[in-house]
Amino acid sequence: MSDYVIKCMYFDHRFKEKPQGKQCGWVQKSLTQVNITIKNLADALCHGASFKPAVLVGGNKAENWTEQQLFGLDFDNGIKIEEVYNKVILLGITPCFMYTTFCHKEDHHKFRMIFCNDTVITDGSIRDKLQATLMGIIGGIDEVCFNRDRLFFGGKGQVVLHPDYEARINAEFIIEKYWNDDFEQYISNAKPKSKKKNKTAASSKSKDKVGTDKEYQPHENLNVKAIKEHDVEYLRKVLAHDPIEFENKNEFWDYIYSELDIGELIDIDNPKSFCCVLHEDRNPSANIFITQNGIQKYRCCSENLTLNIKQLIEILGDFKSEYKATQFIMDIYNLSIKESQWSIEQRENIDLMISNITLNENPNPLAMLGRIE
Ligand SMILES: [Zn+2]
Incomplete structure (x- = not known):
């Protein structure tokens, strides 16, 4: 059982600090579908690797979602690791592991909790419902982690928290026991649905x-x-x-x-x-x-x-x-x-100049200023 592999999107580059700017695009492009044990994934994530819990085919967006077995939750509102862990155990939902993110601090915990469903989910609506139910019953979760194409960076914590690699959740059980119509908001707020309407x-x-x-x-x-x-x-x-x-x-x-x-x-x-x-x-x-x-x-x-x-x-x-x-x-x-303090001041000056010039109805204020970007 411990060499059981799951599929997900993964990039093995070990970042020392949170990827910024261009690096984010590089990570998105470099993710590939892998078969990996949960233990190896957990070790890699707490040493700076990146992953998407879902399997995406033909692109990196929510619309490319095909299947998913892992589910991730993102906590960054200051709730403590132990508090959330105790809560999920009481609910009877055991995560496979947790890890701290790059921005984690002792006085402001930031971390992820990863669950593994007992089967691979290929029905997008069940996937959405499970993700929304997990978010709704546990609470205190960053809403953007709902999305099917959600990317999770690793962290630099080095240590896997609460490892239990063989723990599984059961989507049908969780949805039946805990689903609440209020959780629908996570689904309707998310991109795939609103996009589909458009x-x-x-x-x-x-x-x-x-x-x-x-x-x-x-x-x-x-x-x-x-x-x-x-x-x-x-x-x-x-x-x-x-x-x-x-x-x-x-x-x-x-x-x-x-x-x-x-x-x-x-x-x-x-x-x-x-x-x-x-x-x-x-x-x-x-x-x-x-x-x-x-x-x-x-x-x-x-x-x-x-x-x-x-x-x-x-x-x-x-x-x-x-x-x-x-x-x-x-x-x-x-x-x-x-921005450095200097460039913030520059920008304020430029903004002021623009509004003055606009008041004077100069036809092309930017030509006078040169490029402001
Ligand atoms: Zn045209």
């Missing part, structure tokens, strides 16, 4: 004029509408991007241009050909492609425009300054940049 609307728009979606107008692309209305809250929800802090602006922009998916942002099913979102378009005249440098671009053939993701957002959102557009991108994707 997709239904988007595809009925392109195929025929009769929308079947009850909640939404068939012609409306809700993501594009949200960009136009600067609806940060909505976009944050549907994009469901894990927070990343970048060391500097270069790393930030590298990530923005090469890692963010324009098709996902504007909710397009077929990036090779779709109706342009910049104007009325009856015949598909737009596409998304990747340049030789790995940068995603939006192409509008009818107006002969080629835009990167930032330019697309600037135009759609009609942002009055580059700074505001950048801030919007950071907000909707949950991104931040470590």
Whole structure:
């Protein structure tokens, strides 16, 4: 039993500190499907390796989910390791192991708890229900760990906590015993479902004029509408991007241009050909492609425009300054940049200058300032 292997997505690079910026993209790209014993996985994670509990095929997103046996919970709100462990044992749900994350401190515990189901789950709805039930009954869990494509970094704790590699949970039992309709919120807040709703609307728009979606107008692309209305809250929800802090602006922009998916942002099913979102378009005249440098671009053939993701957002959102557009991108994707006090002051100065210049109605304030990024 102890050499029993499970499947998951795994990357063996042992980080000494929490991966930042570019490294996050590198981890995402480097994850591969492995067969690994739970003991080896536990050892690797507490020495800095990374994994996704699910098995994803053909891509790294929630929609690529195919099966899952491991389930992970993320605790970072300050609840103590022993408190959570005692709670799950009382509930009769024994984890295989726990480990502390890179940011764990003695006075603020941050850790993960990993469970193994007794069978491989291939039904996505059972998977979602089990994940939501675990989160709901235990409580105090970071909600972003719901997602099917959730990536878990390891930590530097070196020691596996509460190892019990042969412990198994049973999805049917847990759901039957503990499911509560309130837990539905985790499922409906998560990306796959809200995205699917949008997709239904988007595809009925392109195929025929009769929308079947009850909640939404068939012609409306809700993501594009949200960009136009600067609806940060909505976009944050549907994009469901894990927070990343970048060391500097270069790393930030590298990530923005090469890692963010324009098709996902504007909710397009077929990036090779779709109706342009910049104007009325009856015949598909737009596409998304990747340049030789790995940068995603939006192409509008009818107006002969080629835009990167930032330019697309600037135009759609009609942002009055580059700074505001950048801030919007950071907000909707949950991104931040470590800044020295000096650069924060610089930014405040620039912001002030921009608002002064805007008041003077200069047609192109940014040209006067040079690049502010
Ligand atoms: Zn166009």
